[in-house]
Amino acid sequence: MTTSLPESLRSTLPGRFYTDAEIFAREQEMIFERLWFCAVRAADLNKPGAYRTVQVGRESVLVNRSRSGEIRAFLNICSHRGARLCTADSGEVTRAFQCPYHAWTYDLDGRLVAAPNLTKMPDIDRVRYGLRSVAVREWLGYVWLSLAEAPPPFEATVLRDVRDRLGDIESIERYAMDELSLGRRVVYDVRANWKLLVENFMECYHCATIHPELTEVLPEFADGYAAQYYVGHGAEFGDGIEGFTVDGSAGHRRIPSIAREQDRRYFAITVRPQVFVNLVPDHVILHRMFPLAADRTMVECDWLYLPDVVDGGANLDRSVELFHRVNRQDFDACERCQPAMSSRRYRDGGVLVPSEHHIGAFHDWLCAEISR
Numbered sequence: 001m002t003t004s005l006p007e008s009l010r011s012t013l014p015g016r017f018y019t020d021a022e023i024f025a026r027e028q029e030m031i032f033e034r035l036w037f038c039a040v041r042a043a044d045l046n047k048p049g050a051y052r053t054v055q056v057g058r059e060s061v062l063v064n065r066s067r068s069g070e071i072r073a074f075l076n077i078c079s080h081r082g083a084r085l086c087t088a089d090s091g092e093v094t095r096a097f098q099c100p101y102h103a104w105t106y107d108l109d110g111r112l113v114a115a116p117n118l119t120k121m122p123d124i125d126r127v128r129y130g131l132r133s134v135a136v137r138e139w140l141g142y143v144w145l146s147l148a149e150a151p152p153p154f155e156a157t158v159l160r161d162v163r164d165r166l167g168d169i170e171s172i173e174r175y176a177m178d179e180l181s182l183g184r185r186v187v188y189d190v191r192a193n194w195k196l197l198v199e200n201f202m203e204c205y206h207c208a209t210i211h212p213e214l215t216e217v218l219p220e221f222a223d224g225y226a227a228q229y230y231v232g233h234g235a236e237f238g239d240g241i242e243g244f245t246v247d248g249s250a251g252h253r254r255i256p257s258i259a260r261e262q263d264r265r266y267f268a269i270t271v272r273p274q275v276f277v278n279l280v281p282d283h284v285i286l287h288r289m290f291p292l293a294a295d296r297t298m299v300e301c302d303w304l305y306l307p308d309v310v311d312g313g314a315n316l317d318r319s320v321e322l323f324h325r326v327n328r329q330d331f332d333a334c335e336r337c338q339p340a341m342s343s344r345r346y347r348d349g350g351v352l353v354p355s356e357h358h359i360g361a362f363h364d365w366l367c368a369e370i371s372r
Contacts, residue, residue, distance in 0.1 A: 008353065010360050015346035017366075018193040018338065024294040025058075026370045031273045033057035033147040035369075036158050038275045038288050040143040041182065041302060044090070045071060048108060051097075052090045055290050055298075056145055061134055062086055062097070063143055066108040071138060073145050074131035079112065080104045085131075097131075106131050140277075141178035141304075142286070158271055165269045167232040172269070172277070174258045175284050180304035181311065183283070184320045188299040188327060192334035193341065194274065194291040195366070197299070200330050201268070201276050201287075203356045210329045213322055217241050217248055218266055224355050234265030234279075244280040246321040251282040252309045272365065278323065282306075285323050295338055301327060 005011060017023055039054045040063045051064035053076050060076035062085060076085050083101035096113060098105045105114040110131035118124065135146045137154050144158065162172055190197065200206070207214060207221040215222040218235040237244070243251030244266065254263065258281060267279040274289035283305045290298040303320050310316075340346050352359055 005351065009351040010357055012199075012349040012352060012359075013195070013363050013366075014349045015341040015343065018195060018341035019294055021294055023370070024193075024291070027291070027366075028057035030370050030372055031057075031366075032291065033059065035148075035152060035273055036137065036144045036146050036154060037273070038142050038271070038286075039063060039073075039145045042071060042138055042141055042143050042178070043182065045143075047092070049093045049095070050091075051086060051093065053086050053088065054145075055292065056147060059147060060084065061145060061147075062131070063136075063145070064093075064097075064108055071136055071143055072109060073134035073136045073143070074110050075134065075147075077132070078102075078104050079129045079131065080115070138178075140172070140286075141180065142288075161271045162269055162277075165231065166267065171232075171259070171262070171267075172279065174262065175255055175279055176257050177284055177286075177304060179307070180255075180284060181307045181309075182302055183305045183310045183316045184303040186301050186320075186324060186327070188301065188331055190297045190299055190331045190334060191295060192297060192331070192338040193294055194289050194297045195362075196334040196337055197289060197297055197331070198270065198273075198362060199359050200334055202270055202359050202362060205353060205355050206333065210333060211326055213246055214326050217244060217322065234262065234267040237264045237266075243282065243319070244322060245318040246325065247318060249318060251280075251319050252314055252316075253306055254281045255283075255306060270362075272362075282309075283319060287327075299327070299331070 033056060037056050039056060039061065040052050044052060045063065045065040048065050048067045048069065051062055054061050054063060061073055062076040063071065063073045066072050078085050078099040078101065080099065080102055083099050085097055085099055096105045096107050103116055104112065107113045110133055112126045112130045135151045137144045159169055163169055166172060204221045205224045208224060211221070217237060219238040220235050241248040243249060245251055263281050269277040271277065274291070276287040278285040283303060286302045286304065288300045290300070292298055303316065305316070
């Protein structure tokens with residue numbers, strides 16, 4: 001770490017934290033495979049047999065809706081010889097999942113129901129040799145997974161991050177995210193370490209430089225201070241700004257359950273390890289990061305609106321375009337930083353200015369988690 005710094009500066013993580021395969025493997029094991037990981041929007045699994053496969057750390061996980069309507073999750077591995085059970089990103093089965101290698105077949109609850117010559121093997125326990133289950137929790141309309149044998153308390157991890165940012169849980173629940181509809185989804189393939197994305201989202205020192213559209217809508221962001229990280233504070237729309245759109249024009253119908261003090265304001269929340277939530281009066285933008293390598297992160301970004309806005313065919317382009325530009329601007333910046341992480345200049349890391357000092361708490365958290 002950088003030493004002998006003036007009081008205004010604090011050190012970042014050393015460059016190897018963004019490039020080293022062993023550090024990334026440790027993050028996969030101790031963070032992504034242990035903590036609660038926001039994997040799938042529940043509404044994407046709209047009927048029994050609907051499924052999605054997602055990468056959680058080093059594991060492929062199969063998330064599906066059972067015949068009883070509950071959401072289940074399993075390691076996407078056949079119990080027989082370890083073949084990948086489902087190879088598609090998403091799909092639908094009628095009654096069961098069948099391994100394409102030896103035809104071992106599992107019902108939607110993960111129980112082994114059929115296999116060639118299975119009746120001649122009466123000693124096989126259909127549950128024990130079924131699919132390996134994964135802990136599931138539904139919240140805010142999303143499916144959260146933990147691969148740990150003893151998952152950490154949801155309240156002390158996910159809910160704590162929200163409470164620390166907003167002051168309470170009720171403030172985010174007023175946006176009724178589980179009742180909103182998906183208006184747009186964009187998937188970004190970012191050639192940068194996942195921590196660079198988190199650090200970027202946590203500060204606004206860069207906003208005046210690379211986000212002209214955003215600072216036009218939220219003028220206080222041009223000052224460089226991360227107002228979104230003051231507890232309970234939301235950045236106020238500028239004078240003459242009608243909505244959270246690329247040109248400041250009017251957006252769509254306001255979510256009726258939000259409080260008066262949430263109108264004309266933007267709130268941002270980082271839920272460790274891989275979720276960003278952006279709250280504005282008429283919609284919610286949620287990012288889910290899927291770290292795939294030390295230098296590659298997939299980001300799935302959802303824009304959520306009231307059902308009648310989406311079902312009524314409203315034009316969402318100006319609304320979506322604002323944060324799509326912000327995303328591209330941010331991800332381009334992260335990709336410009338990634339090559340420098342292996343430079344001798346960054347061997348001991350860089351520095352954080354006062355408006356970025358809170359990023360140090362994220363670094364402390366990360367080091368504590370991977371040192372378990």
